[in-house]
Amino acid sequence: MATSSRPLTSSAPSIPIDKIVQWGIFILTILLVIFPSWPIFYQSVMDAPLYEQTRQFTLDNFSRVLSDSEFWGVLGTTVVYALFTTIISLATGAALALLIIRTDMPARGYFSLLINIPFYVSPLILAFGWSVIFGPQGFFTILIRNIGLPTWDLYTLGGLIAVTAMYYMPYTYLYCTASLSLSDSQLEDAARIAGANPLSVLFNVTVPLMRPAITYSALLTLVSSIEILSIPLVLGTPANLNVLATYLYKIGIVGVKTDYGSIAVVSIFIVLLVTALVALQNILMSQEKRFVTVSGKATRPRQLLLGVWKWPIFTVAATAVFIIIVLPLFGILLQAITPFVSPFINPLTILTTENFDIIFRTEPYRLSVINSVMIAVVGGAVGVVFMAVVAVVAYRSSLPTRGALRYVALYPRAFPGLIVGIGFLWAFLLVPGFGSIRNTLFALTLAFIMRHLPLGFSSISPSVLRISEELDRAARVAGANWLGVIRHILIPILRPALLSAYIILAITFLKEYSVALFLFAPGSQVIGTTMIELWRQGSSGPIAALATIQMVIIFALIAISRWVLGVKLNEVE
Numbered sequence: 073m074a075t076s077s078r079p080l081t082s083s084a085p086s087i088p089i090d091k092i093v094q095w096g097i098f099i100l101t102i103l104l105v106i107f108p109s110w111p112i113f114y115q116s117v118m119d120a121p122l123y124e125q126t127r128q129f130t131l132d133n134f135s136r137v138l139s140d141s142e143f144w145g146v147l148g149t150t151v152v153y154a155l156f157t158t159i160i161s162l163a164t165g166a167a168l169a170l171l172i173i174r175t176d177m178p179a180r181g182y183f184s185l186l187i188n189i190p191f192y193v194s195p196l197i198l199a200f201g202w203s204v205i206f207g208p209q210g211f212f213t214i215l216i217r218n219i220g221l222p223t224w225d226l227y228t229l230g231g232l233i234a235v236t237a238m239y240y241m242p243y244t245y246l247y248c249t250a251s252l253s254l255s256d257s258q259l260e261d262a263a264r265i266a267g268a269n270p271l272s273v274l275f276n277v278t279v280p281l282m283r284p285a286i287t288y289s290a291l292l293t294l295v296s297s298i299e300i301l302s303i304p305l306v307l308g309t310p311a312n313l314n315v316l317a318t319y320l321y322k323i324g325i326v327g328v329k330t331d332y333g334s335i336a337v338v339s340i341f342i343v344l345l346v347t348a349l350v351a352l353q354n355i356l357m358s359q360e361k362r363f364v365t366v367s368g369k370a371t372r373p374r375q376l377l378l379g380v381w382k383w384p385i386f387t388v389a390a391t392a393v394f395i396i397i398v399l400p401l402f403g404i405l406l407q408a409i410t411p412f413v414s415p416f417i418n419p420l421t422i423l424t425t426e427n428f429d430i431i432f433r434t435e436p437y438r439l440s441v442i443n444s445v446m447i448a449v450v451g452g453a454v455g456v457v458f459m460a461v462v463a464v465v466a467y468r469s470s471l472p473t474r475g476a477l478r479y480v481a482l483y484p485r486a487f488p489g490l491i492v493g494i495g496f497l498w499a500f501l502l503v504p505g506f507g508s509i510r511n512t513l514f515a516l517t518l519a520f521i522m523r524h525l526p527l528g529f530s531s532i533s534p535s536v537l538r539i540s541e542e543l544d545r546a547a548r549v550a551g552a553n554w555l556g557v558i559r560h561i562l563i564p565i566l567r568p569a570l571l572s573a574y575i576i577l578a579i580t581f582l583k584e585y586s587v588a589l590f591l592f593a594p595g596s597q598v599i600g601t602t603m604i605e606l607w608r609q610g611s612s613g614p615i616a617a618l619a620t621i622q623m624v625i626i627f628a629l630i631a632i633s634r635w636v637l638g639v640k641l642n643e644v645e
């Protein structure tokens with residue numbers, strides 16, 4: 073390997089610049105996490121909005137919320153919604169992972185690509201797509217009704233659970249496929265030698281070894297189901313069906329009179345609930361080391377031959393994937409290029425660009441696309457640099473508080489996007505000098521970075537940990553300081569990981585909407601907030617056009633990343 077002729081050393085600074093940078097990153101991270109947090113707790117014990125000087129201490133907000141029967145009804149609905157979403161998501165994702173990784177089912181590579189599509193699509197888009205195809209006046213619903221078969225009601229708790237489960241199913245699938253690809257096939261071989269048939273081996277050996285992946289994805293799905301706003305908002309509102317996220321949206325944005333105290337109390341309740349689940353996730357995952365089966369000896373898992381069941385199972389899986397993933401996205405595209413969607417009219421005879429024309433000739437709509445792209449491109453770059461430095465300080469520095477930094481960097485996972493937006497709004501109003509930026513793209517970018525700090529930190533940290541500390545010590549022996557090690561050793565090695573994390577952040581920022589609901593104003597709207605506004609107006613065509621534009625941008629980013637990185641994701645040989 074060629075070595076640089078430039079020395080790593082430089083003249084010793086008169087101040088310990090390494091320590092200044094490390095402590096600076098630690099303090100900045102804490103401030104970023106605390107900034108939107110404290111106003112929520114402060115507002116919960118105030119009898120008036122924080123911007124009013126006459127506010128006084130009170131505990132009435134807690135008693136009012138806890139004595140509200142509607143709140144307890146919403147909480148019960150949320151528990152049922154989150155639990156059944158998690159169960160269905162786990163069962164579907166794990167079953168598909170087993171079929172694709174451990175059987176000889178045909179077209180497994182294509183299945184893998186299709187299953188992961190919801191991972192890259194905004195839940196708003198998926199909710200609108202299901203409404204277009206399976207809603208009361210949806211394309212498929214009308215078709216089924218016309219031939220005399222019984223139909224369904226998508227705008228029910230069952231409908232919400234089904235759609236949300238399909239959105240989070242790829243999380244279980246990805247974790248389970250990774251687990252199955254790494255598990256040692258010698259355990260399965262031993263069971264076969266002992267006389268077990270293939271199905272017995274599958275259910276008694278293979279599936280139990282997936283427990284860590286299932287545990288992690290279960291709690292991730294459970295937490296995410298409590299936080300998600302878009303699917304319950306789009307599909308639950310017509311039936312007056314609320315979960316905690318939509319309840320918070322209702323009392324905070326669309327209510328006749330905003331009850332700031334109740335907003336704060338409900339927000340605290342959600343944060344504490346999610347915090348407890350995240351802590352439980354960490355405890356359970358720390359106990360899963362006994363399921364490690366990967367050793368130094370390379371093994372290749374043996375496939376289960378489906379025999380006569382190969383094509384029936386393929387048909388069932390293909391039909392399910394087509395209905396739950398392909399049809400809703402096709403419905404969005406069809407709605408975007410036609411005035412209306414009907415199974416009785418050939419869409420090729422009524423094609424139109426009117427919906428796209430509305431988006432591009434209406435200044436606020438066009439601006440929302442530009443803003444989303446700017447935040448994704450610029451904000452993603454700023455975010456990945458900051459998150460990379462946090463990861464390096466947390467794992468490759470001598471900072472005595474680096475352990476606490478890791479916890480702080482991951483803690484925003486407990487804050488749903490809607491609550492992050494509320495916290496930033498109140499903080500901007502309270503902190504002198506920040507009021508003028510509360511509705512700007514800078515404010516949105518800052519809130520997006522805080523909300524997704526755990527995502528970037530978790531994406532970069534494994535790559536940092538894989539780099540041997542011997543390289544650091546060698547550079548130190550050569551006279552380099554800590555910043556020199558980062559510049560000349562870590563950054564060049566981490567470049568692929570940083571690029572990958574940047575693409576992930578850019579796509580996530582493009583999909584983000586809930587953080588912006590309390591922060592945007594005319595001129596700073598993003599695609600997600602504009603889609604919700606159009607939904608409230610009943611403008612399905614422009615919604616579909618905006619959703620299509622967002623999907624095109626996201627898939628273009630994915631294609632570019634695959635080309636630049638030279639990596640094909642989720643391939644199955």
